[in-house]
Amino acid sequence: MENISVELRHVTKAFGEVHAVRDLTLQVQPGSFLTLLGPSGCGKTTTLRMIGGFERPSAGEIFILGKTIAYESSTQRQTNMVFQDYALFPHKTVGQNIGFGLKMRGVKKAEIGKRVREMLDLINLSDVYDRMPHQLSGGQQQRVALARALILKPPVLLLDEPLGALDAKIRKQLQLELKQLQSELGITFIYVTHDQEEAMTMSDTIGIMNDGRLEQLDTPEKIYGDPQTLFVAKFVGECNIFEGRIRSEHPDIVDFEDNRGQIFKLKKDSLESAPVGKQASLVVRPEDIQVADAARKCVNRIQGRVEEKLYSGSIVRLVVDREGEKIMVDAHKGIAVSPPELIEIGWNPDAGSIIL
Amino acid sequence: MTILNKERKGWGDRVLKFYIFMAFVFLFLPIAIIIVFSLNSGRYPSFPLQDFTVKWYKELMLDSRLLGSVKNSLIVAATVSFISTVLGFMGAYALRSYKLKAENFFLGFMAAPLTVPTLLLGLALLIFLNSFLSLQNSLLSVIISHTVFCAPFALFIIRARLRNVRISMEEAAWDLGAGRWQTVKELILPLCAPGLIAAALLTFTLSFDEFIIAWFVSGFQPTLPVKIWTMMRGGIKPTINAIGAIVFIFSMSILLIGEYFLGKKTNG
Numbered sequence: 294m295e296n297i298s299v300e301l302r303h304v305t306k307a308f309g310e311v312h313a314v315r316d317l318t319l320q321v322q323p324g325s326f327l328t329l330l331g332p333s334g335c336g337k338t339t340t341l342r343m344i345g346g347f348e349r350p351s352a353g354e355i356f357i358l359g360k361t362i363a364y365e366s367s368t369q370r371q372t373n374m375v376f377q378d379y380a381l382f383p384h385k386t387v388g389q390n391i392g393f394g395l396k397m398r399g400v401k402k403a404e405i406g407k408r409v410r411e412m413l414d415l416i417n418l419s420d421v422y423d424r425m426p427h428q429l430s431g432g433q434q435q436r437v438a439l440a441r442a443l444i445l446k447p448p449v450l451l452l453d454e455p456l457g458a459l460d461a462k463i464r465k466q467l468q469l470e471l472k473q474l475q476s477e478l479g480i481t482f483i484y485v486t487h488d489q490e491e492a493m494t495m496s497d498t499i500g501i502m503n504d505g506r507l508e509q510l511d512t513p514e515k516i517y518g519d520p521q522t523l524f525v526a527k528f529v530g531e532c533n534i535f536e537g538r539i540r541s542e543h544p545d546i547v548d549f550e551d552n553r554g555q556i557f558k559l560k561k562d563s564l565e566s567a568p569v570g571k572q573a574s575l576v577v578r579p580e581d582i583q584v585a586d587a588a589r590k591c592v593n594r595i596q597g598r599v600e601e602k603l604y605s606g607s608i609v610r611l612v613v614d615r616e617g618e619k620i621m622v623d624a625h626k627g628i629a630v631s632p633p634e635l636i637e638i639g640w641n642p643d644a645g646s647i648i649l
Numbered sequence: 650m651t652i653l654n655k656e657r658k659g660w661g662d663r664v665l666k667f668y669i670f671m672a673f674v675f676l677f678l679p680i681a682i683i684i685v686f687s688l689n690s691g692r693y694p695s696f697p698l699q700d701f702t703v704k705w706y707k708e709l710m711l712d713s714r715l716l717g718s719v720k721n722s723l724i725v726a727a728t729v730s731f732i733s734t735v736l737g738f739m740g741a742y743a744l745r746s747y748k749l750k751a752e753n754f755f756l757g758f759m760a761a762p763l764t765v766p767t768l769l770l771g772l773a774l775l776i777f778l779n780s781f782l783s784l785q786n787s788l789l790s791v792i793i794s795h796t797v798f799c800a801p802f803a804l805f806i807i808r809a810r811l812r813n814v815r816i817s818m819e820e821a822a823w824d825l826g827a828g829r830w831q832t833v834k835e836l837i838l839p840l841c842a843p844g845l846i847a848a849a850l851l852t853f854t855l856s857f858d859e860f861i862i863a864w865f866v867s868g869f870q871p872t873l874p875v876k877i878w879t880m881m882r883g884g885i886k887p888t889i890n891a892i893g894a895i896v897f898i899f900s901m902s903i904l905l906i907g908e909y910f911l912g913k914k915t916n917g
Binding site: 345347372373374376377378380381383384393394397398442445 | 827835840
C-alpha cells in the first residue's frame with residue numbers, strides 16, 4: 294500500500310436523489326500530478342472534497358497512504374486544500390494566515406515565524422509578511438493560499454480550480470510555477486479544473502469525469518491521442534467522428550466501414566479486441582488530416598468541397614463538406630485552397646482511433 | 650425636454666427633502682420640547698419659557714429611589730444584553746452550521762416574541778413566571794422576560810453578520826487543523842465581532858427602555874421606565890422632563906454606536 298498515495302474504491306456520493314459521484318475507483322501514485330477534468334456538475338469537486346474529508350462518501354472507501362481518511366480528528370489529516378476563492382482569513386495578516394496551521398498544531402511562535410518566512414521565499418513573496426490579504430492582488434492571494442496549505446508539508450495537496458478567478462496571463466504563469474513547485478517538493482497534487490488546456494499542460498495523469506463517472510484515467514497524450522469514450526474525444530480538443538462498424542480484422546490493421554460504405558484502415562494497437570460487425574465510432578483529429586498533395590499519399594481518402602476557410606494564426610481551419618457531412622481540417626496557413634474548391638483530404642492508419 | 654426633466658427632478662427633490670425634514674421634526678420635536686422644559690425653571694410645561702435652570706437635574710440626583718431604579722435598569726439591561734448576545738450568537742451559528750429543513754419555520758417562531766403585542770407578552774410572562782415557575786416578581790423576572798424578546802433580536806442581527814463569513818473560510822480553518830472551538834475563536838468570533846457589539850448595544854437599549862413587560866413582572870424592584878410611570882401618576886413634575894432628557898440622550902448614543910458597528914464592513 295505504501296506506493297499508492299491516494300486510492301478510491303467504488304466511491305459513490307449521493308445528495309438526496311442526485312448522484313454526484315458514481316462508483317469511482319482510482320489510484321494516485323505518490324509525487325504525481327493528477328487532474329480531475331470535466332464540465333461543471335460532473336462530480337470532480339465532490340470527489341476532491343471527499344478526499345479532503347469535507348464530504349463523506351455514501352458508499353465506498355478512500356485511503357490516503359494506505360489509511361482510511363479521518364473526518365473528525367482534524368489535526369491528523371493527511372491532505373490540505375487550496376480553495377477556489379482562496380478562503381484567506383481577512384482579519385489576519387499574510388504571515389498569520391500562512392502560520393495558521395502551525396499555530397493550530399501548537400508550534401512555538403519563533404519557529405512559526407521562521408517557517409512562514411521560508412514559505413514566503415519559496416513563493417517569491419518575501420515582503421508581504423505584515424500585509425492584509427485584501428491588499429494583495431488575486432495572483433498573490435492565490436500564492437499565499439498555496440503557501441498556507443504547503444507549510445504543513447502534506448503528502449497530498451488538493452487544489453479546487455485554484456486559478457479559476459485569475460486572468461489569462463497570470464494563470465499561465467501560475468500554472469508553470471505550480472508545476473515546478475510540485476516536482477520540487479515531490480508532493481502528490483490532485484487538481485480539479487474544467488479547463489482542458491490547463492489539465493494538459495500540468496498533469497501527469499488526467500481523469501476525465503462526466504455525470505459522476507470516471508470516463509478515462511490516462512496520461513495527457515493518451516487522453517488526447519487515444520480517447521476511450523466519445524465524451525472524452527469531444528471534451529478534449531476537437532474531432533471528427535465517423536459512425537459505422539468494424540468490417541474486418543487483420544494482424545495490425547482494422548477495417549472500419551462508415552455509414553456511407555467507405556472503408557477506412559487504422560492501426561489496431563489501441564484496441565484490445567476488434568469485434569467484427571460491432572457498431573463503433575472513428576475519431577480523427579482535425580490536425581491529423583492531410584490536404585491536397587499530401588492527401589494523395591494517404592491510405593484513407595475522402596473527396597469533399599471546401600466550404601469555409603477560417604484563419605486562426607499559425608493554422609487554417611478548413612470546413613470540408615462531404616455530401617452533407619462536415620469535416621474539420623487544420624492545415625498549414627500557406628495552403629492554397631479556397632471555397633468552393635473540390636479537394637481530397639486523407640489520413641494514414643496511425644491517425645485516428647476507434648471508440649466502441 | 651432635458652431642461653424640463655431637470656427642473657422637474659429638482660422640484661421633486663425639494664419636495665422629498667421637505668418631507669424627510671418634516672418626518673424628523675415630528676419624530677424629534679416632542680423630545681426636543683421635553684429637553685427644553687427640563688431646563689426651564691417653571692413648574693408647569695407651558696410657554697412662555699421662564700429662566701434657564703439645572704435644578705430639576707439636581708433634584709433627580711437627590712432622589713435615592715429614582716437612582717435605585719436607574720441601577721435596577723442598568724443591571725437588567727446589562728445582563729439581558731449579555732445573555733441575549735450569547736444566545737443569539739449560538740443560535741445564529743447553529744443555524745449556519747446545520748442545514749435545518751424547517752429553517753424558515755424556526756425563524757418565524759423566533760420572531761414571534763417580537764410581533765406579539767407586548768401587553769399580551771407581559772401578561773403571559775407574569776402568569777407563567779408566577780404560577781408555573783413560582784418566581785416572586787423581581788429583577789430576575791424582568792431579566793428572563795426581556796431575554797425572551799431580546800435574544801431573537803440578537804439572533805437576527807448576528808445571523809446577518811455571519812452570512813458574510815464564507816463557508817470556505819471555515820473549511821479552510823478546519824482543513825488546517827483547527828477544531829470546532831478553535832475555528833469559532835480564531836475565525837468566527839473576530840469576523841462577526843461588529844455584529845456581536847451591535848447586538849449587545851441594541852438589546853441593551855431595548856431592555857433599558859422597555860416599560861410594559863417590566864411593569865407586569867418587576868414587582869417591588871422597579872426599573873427606570875416603571876419608576877417614571879409611577880412618578881407621573883402623581884402628576885407631571887419637571888424632574889420627569891429631566892429624566893426623559895437623560896434617558897433619551899443615553900439610549901440614542903448607544904443606538905448610534907450600535908448602528909455604527911452594524912454598518913461596519915470587514916475587509917475582503
